[in-house]
Amino acid sequence: MIEVRPFGSEKAKQYCLVNEAGMQLTLTNFGARIVEILVPVEENGGLRNLTMSASSDEEYQAKDAYPGATIVPVAGRISGAQAEIKGQTYRFTENEPGRTLHGGVNTANEQYWDVELDEATNSLTFSIQLADGFNGFPGNVRVTARYRLTPDNAVEITYTAQSDKDTIFNPTNHVYFNLTGDVTQDVADHRVRIAAQTYVPLGEDNLPLGILEAVDGTPFDFRTGATFAQGFSLEHPQNALVKGYDHPWILDQVAEPVEVISPDQKVRLTVATNQPAVVIYTYNFPSEEMATYHGAFSLECQGLPNACNVPDFGSILLEKGQIFEHKTRYQFAW
Ligand code: GAL
Numbered sequence: 601m602i603e604v605r606p607f608g609s610e611k612a613k614q615y616c617l618v619n620e621a622g623m624q625l626t627l628t629n630f631g632a633r634i635v636e637i638l639v640p641v642e643e644n645g646g647l648r649n650l651t652m653s654a655s656s657d658e659e660y661q662a663k664d665a666y667p668g669a670t671i672v673p674v675a676g677r678i679s680g681a682q683a684e685i686k687g688q689t690y691r692f693t694e695n696e697p698g699r700t701l702h703g704g705v706n707t708a709n710e711q712y713w714d715v716e717l718d719e720a721t722n723s724l725t726f727s728i729q730l731a732d733g734f735n736g737f738p739g740n741v742r743v744t745a746r747y748r749l750t751p752d753n754a755v756e757i758t759y760t761a762q763s764d765k766d767t768i769f770n771p772t773n774h775v776y777f778n779l780t781g782d783v784t785q786d787v788a789d790h791r792v793r794i795a796a797q798t799y800v801p802l803g804e805d806n807l808p809l810g811i812l813e814a815v816d817g818t819p820f821d822f823r824t825g826a827t828f829a830q831g832f833s834l835e836h837p838q839n840a841l842v843k844g845y846d847h848p849w850i851l852d853q854v855a856e857p858v859e860v861i862s863p864d865q866k867v868r869l870t871v872a873t874n875q876p877a878v879v880i881y882t883y884n885f886p887s888e889e890m891a892t893y894h895g896a897f898s899l900e901c902q903g904l905p906n907a908c909n910v911p912d913f914g915s916i917l918l919e920k921g922q923i924f925e926h927k928t929r930y931q932f933a934w
Pocket residue numbers: 666676701806846879881888900
């Protein structure tokens with residue numbers, strides 16, 4: 601049974617998926633968003649919420665509309681708020697000075713998506729149509745975001761898209777985790793392993809510099825496991841620049857390139873994806889209100905940010921009629 605509950609305004613609903621292990625995944629149509637991931641890890645089977653969550657669409661709207669949401673059409677920052685697609689230059693809405701962040705303003709993370717429940721597979725598919733020219737992006741793009749809670753405690757996300765014009769497309773999910781279940785505690789002591797030899801340094805404007813840098817000898821080296829604390833001291837200029845982590849890593853082609861373990865070692869999260877990179881943002885500006893400074897971290901699996909303007913960053917072109925597919929799996933163990 602997928603339980604449907606109210607979630608704030610009249611248009612907002614919350615959907616609760618449960619599996620036999622007692623894990624719960626709650627989602628909302630507002631932004632095709634993950635609200636909570638609950639695991640029965642506390643004493644006597646008590647639930648721990650592993651995500652940074654709000655309790656209604658209005659609360660997300662008032663505080664921060666990114667947590668848990670589906671970000672389309674293009675995650676991350678686009679330099680100059682423009683790109684050339686098949687020889688034609690398109691200008692996008694600037695929602696930061698001279699840049700477009702996470703697809704521009706009022707985009708699908710703030711829209712109410714259509715919903716189809718599939719109880720047989722314990723999954724739910726959200727869908728939306730992005731209008732041609734919305735925020736400057738070409739093409740009517742039909743997007744689906746499917747979430748499945750598996751019997752073996754994974755949250756599987758699949759995005760598909762198809763456009764009627766050549767366009768660019770690079771979606772992600774912007775869920776934030778704190779595996780202690782308490783976003784008033786910072787995530788410094790989470791143990792992190794990232795199978796990545798290189799990361800992408802940023803410039804003053806938070807845009808990728810357009811080069812890859814080896815992680816060797818830097819606080820970006822998580823190859824054998826380390827805590828976020830190694831970057832939170834802000835000694836490295838790249839950590840100082842953004843007050844923590846807000847960077848992409850280029851993932852090795854291995855089954856589960858990212859692993860995070862809670863400080864009490866009760867919860868383990870591993871990530872599998874068909875995407876080339878993970879962007880980790882450690883909630884570096886508490887003005888965002890939903891957690892303390894460094895109180896949560898995102899694991900945004902995606903193509904590289906600003907790939908549309910950096911030739912070496914891989915293509916995010918979605919050709920007319922082509923079917924796009926992105927798969928990411930967050931596996932939990934406790
Ligand atoms: C991240 C981005 C951060 C910040 C955040 C939204 O993906 O890299 O710089 O903008 O989204 O609050």
